[in-house]
Amino acid sequence: MAVNDECKLKFLELKKRNYRFIVFKIEDKSHQVVVEKLGQPNESYNDLLNNLPSNECRYAVFDLDFVTKENCQKSKIFFFAWSPDSSRVRSKMIYASSKDRFKRELDGIQFELQATDVGEMSLDIIKSRTY
Template sequence: MSSGVAVASECFQEFQQLKMSKSLKYILFKLNDSRTEIVVDKTSGNSDYEEFLDNLPADGCKWAVYDFQYKLEDGSQRNKLCFFSWSPDNAPIRAKMVHASSKDALRKPLDGIGVEIQGTDLTEVAYETVLDRVKRFSR
């Protein structure tokens, strides 16, 4: 199912910057006010995971790409690009429907995503939960 929502070119430009230059830690995306286009909501280059989570609204939908850093059991440092689809239970039904039907327009062109995370509450996007998922896909 597709919503017919377009994706602003800045979304792909910011994603390439995050992916290639590592100057960004995460990108938050949202629908514009008229719900016709996905746009960049916020970027951050120097933040921890808790700050990222603080930017996920309790009553609104967002998408995000986060450059997730973690260590393997041997101590080696790894990174995995994670795509988040945040649709909390408190969000309006219409917003959740448009969000779900618009996800692929943004997600499919983003080459290099390692893990997709669907979140409806903070337990589903908690650091340890995401770390478990990322490690499962690293094998």
């Protein structure tokens, strides 16, 4: 599975706080991972969830800002492997088999989460991973 150079470039820009999230998809024809949606810095976690299709697999990264128990402002980058139950079996297999290779291209991911529905990606679950 090839990774379009734009994926790496946009991820570097996300690390510089130019984007809040990125949604990636695997194009059927070219068999490469490409950027599908860039979330602007003012967009929220709910905006990311609203950009994940209910019946197709995707990868996504999200830059989460939070406050620690010690009252320190922090930021962590989450990687999501989105694979809804209603997506095609072939698509699930392609995304699952390509995930680790793609993730290695994105240097700086601190947490990973696999989800089949938005309930598995609630903000509470995400924040609980940071403690």
